[in-house]
Amino acid sequence: MKKIAFAGLGAMGLPMAKNLLGRGFQVSGIDLNATALAALAEAGGESAPSAAAAVADADALILMVVNAAQAEQILFAGGALAALPAGAVVCLMATCPAGVVADIAERVRAAGRHFVDAPVSGGVAGAKAASLTIMAACAPAIYQRMLPAFQALGERIFHVGEQAGQGATVKTVNQLLCGVHIAVVAEAFALAAKVGVDLEVILEIMSGSAAASWMLRDRGPRMLQAEPEVTSAVDIFVKDLGIVLETGRETRCALPIAAIAHQMFLAASGRGDGRADDSQVIRSYYALNGTR
Amino acid sequence: MKKIAFAGLGAMGLPMAKNLLGRGFQVSGIDLNATALAALAEAGGESAPSAAAAVADADALILMVVNAAQAEQILFAGGALAALPAGAVVCLMATCPAGVVADIAERVRAAGRHFVDAPVSGGVAGAKAASLTIMAACAPAIYQRMLPAFQALGERIFHVGEQAGQGATVKTVNQLLCGVHIAVVAEAFALAAKVGVDLEVILEIMSGSAAASWMLRDRGPRMLQAEPEVTSAVDIFVKDLGIVLETGRETRCALPIAAIAHQMFLAASGRGDGRADDSQVIRSYYALNGTR
Incomplete structure (x- = not known):
């Protein structure tokens, strides 16, 4: 080689x-x-x-x-x-x-x-x-x-x-977790914003508690920025969670949490944010709940 | 003191x-x-x-x-x-x-x-x-x-x-992430089981990838056991995600992912698994999708 x-x-x-x-x-x-x-x-x-x-x-x-x-x-x-x-x-x-x-x-x-x-x-x-x-x-x-x-x-x-496809399947399961972890951080931040808790404090506490995830530590800080640098776009998760749900359809496996997370990325893309950083899925929650 | x-x-x-x-x-x-x-x-x-x-x-x-x-x-x-x-x-x-x-x-x-x-x-x-x-x-x-x-x-x-209540609010946001992180690991494992990927391999890979969470590393291994030791019961998250959703109701904040995760813990409790380890929310996915 x-x-x-x-x-x-x-x-x-x-x-x-x-x-x-x-x-x-x-x-x-x-x-x-x-x-x-x-x-x-x-x-x-x-x-x-x-x-x-x-x-x-x-x-x-x-x-x-x-x-x-x-x-x-x-x-x-x-x-x-x-x-x-x-x-x-x-x-x-x-x-x-x-x-x-x-x-x-x-x-x-x-x-x-x-x-x-x-x-x-x-x-x-x-x-x-x-x-x-x-x-x-x-x-x-x-x-x-x-x-x-x-x-x-x-x-x-x-x-x-x-077997070709086994690597893709493992990656699909990986992306299910990654995409949901991003969306749920946005959901948690949206609730904290709604009740008036400082999001920087939330981020610091959660990053070291049982609530921590790789995505919380990586995307969390960018979620607090209005126009963060794009390291991976919203449309990547529109695609990847789409693959997750396609795999669920093919194998007849219900994936209710992944389905909801996909909707939030889809809505962000539909509002014109498809090329924004994927942390900006939080805008779907702000749009939905009238906060920001 | x-x-x-x-x-x-x-x-x-x-x-x-x-x-x-x-x-x-x-x-x-x-x-x-x-x-x-x-x-x-x-x-x-x-x-x-x-x-x-x-x-x-x-x-x-x-x-x-x-x-x-x-x-x-x-x-x-x-x-x-x-x-x-x-x-x-x-x-x-x-x-x-x-x-x-x-x-x-x-x-x-x-x-x-x-x-x-x-x-x-x-x-x-x-x-x-x-x-x-x-x-x-x-x-x-x-x-x-x-x-x-x-x-x-x-x-x-x-x-x-x-202000009394601010600590409780931060904890509520924390529990939203914790509860969803447990449920989504179960969802990911259910998909992996359905398509025939070895769950031990999935656990090892995801624990060190961008898909990692504190809950994946802590609850993931117990999710692969049929009757794990109980360190925290399913009914604790029936209660804690209930508090999350009550806070959402009081503040008029839609929390669609937390709502789905709560349903999976509720269903586990309803099938008689309320006192089982909370990792056993995976049984709701197995019941739903007919795998195991």
């Missing part, structure tokens, strides 16, 4: 690609955004003229795109799969529904390439710090082949199964 | 009273359970013949009973308030609705005693380890008088305001 083509140089993808460069991998970037490609080139990466050119002599293609549709676009319509050397690895790290991942894996394997279903958790901060959690599903030999790259990207690396 | 009367020697109250003894306070116990009184006496405490006798020469009366009704019973019908020396402190540490706390405070002050509204967070483990979070509302001078006792009971001690 020497050369990696990396598709999707966004808020998470670009620092991940840089971390691969930092560990001595050759990295060839794929992105529609010329600025992102230039940033990768400045860090020592390659800026290929097309996706097919980027993967031509790569050992693996990592896909850190927004959703499954973009992954399919690059792999199939965009010609990357056909241009990737036979026996190379396609590693899908975006958050996608398990069923779609299994379908993509089938087409990749039918074309004589290996497939790894390896979504991540940890957000932009984890991508930058190379401290991501990686949940990989693939054959053990392929896992061993990808492991040095995973170790360049994350700290907690799990081989969760051999 | 030398002698403290302590009412409510339950799973939390008894270790708290012992921690006061360990720091050199005289402690006189009040409880209907003779075994609990005997356990306190064995640890060096006093077992008074009545609540009135227990408080007769006390500097403070701490109430760590189950609910506001029990606190009112001891203080008013039980005669403890009348028997407490003038100028002594009544310190209510049980989880009660803010409005009821304000009413009790009014009656205590009218009788010439001081009142402290000081609920705690941290559960039985925090009570035993003297690592509780304490959220106290009272006049600054009375806070200073109680502080040595609080330092014997907890590690994170906050003076959240001067």
Whole structure:
């Protein structure tokens, strides 16, 4: 594993690609955004003229795109799969529904390439710090082949199964907790605001009590800002909780709390806040309850 | 502050009273359970013949009973308030609705005693380890008088305001997060079980990812047991999320996620699991979705 083509140089993808460069991998970037490609080139990466050119002599293609549709676009319509050397690895790290991942894996394997279903958790901060959690599903030999790259990207690396879709499923369960934890912090803050308790005091106390969550500590401070920096957008959880509920529908599993949380993110997006920081789901509670 | 009367020697109250003894306070116990009184006496405490006798020469009366009704019973019908020396402190540490706390405070002050509204967070483990979070509302001078006792009971001690009810309100917001965090772990595990992912793997991954919460790490392992030890019962959250929703009703604040979580605890209690460990709210999800 020497050369990696990396598709999707966004808020998470670009620092991940840089971390691969930092560990001595050759990295060839794929992105529609010329600025992102230039940033990768400045860090020592390659800026290929097309996706097919980027993967031509790569050992693996990592896909850190927004959703499954973009992954399919690059792999199939965009010609990357056909241009990737036979026996190379396609590693899908975006958050996608398990069923779609299994379908993509089938087409990749039918074309004589290996497939790894390896979504991540940890957000932009984890991508930058190379401290991501990686949940990989693939054959053990392929896992061993990808492991040095995973170790360049994350700290907690799990081989969760051999079937494509198992990584996506673990990530789906992860996102159920993440999305609800953000929404419930907003709900708690909305109640505190309504009864007139200082939210800074609430944040300090809850961050160290049994009420604490990773999301409370990370999103809580940004929830108290009117226009915080965007580290992950509301629309990401519109998508990810959508995947959670799609998985519930497919498996006939009622998920009442996740369904409510999804509604609050949906409403925020519908009011025009889809690209705001996801902490701003609190605006749905303020809109609903007439506080702020 | 030398002698403290302590009412409510339950799973939390008894270790708290012992921690006061360990720091050199005289402690006189009040409880209907003779075994609990005997356990306190064995640890060096006093077992008074009545609540009135227990408080007769006390500097403070701490109430760590189950609910506001029990606190009112001891203080008013039980005669403890009348028997407490003038100028002594009544310190209510049980989880009660803010409005009821304000009413009790009014009656205590009218009788010439001081009142402290000081609920705690941290559960039985925090009570035993003297690592509780304490959220106290009272006049600054009375806070200073109680502080040595609080330092014997907890590690994170906050003076959240001067009005009785403000401590209860902060605790209410805390319990909203705690109760929902337990229920949503159950929901996530139910989905994982439905799609056939190993729950031990899920627990290990989520405990260190952005999906982590204090409750996931504490209740998650017990959720995987069929009959775990009871550290806090389902009925405690039937009560505490009930207080959350009562506060929402009083202030006209919609709390849709807390309302759903409450239903899951209610259903567990209704099926006969009210005295089971609160992690067993997961049985509501198994009942609902037909998994296990």
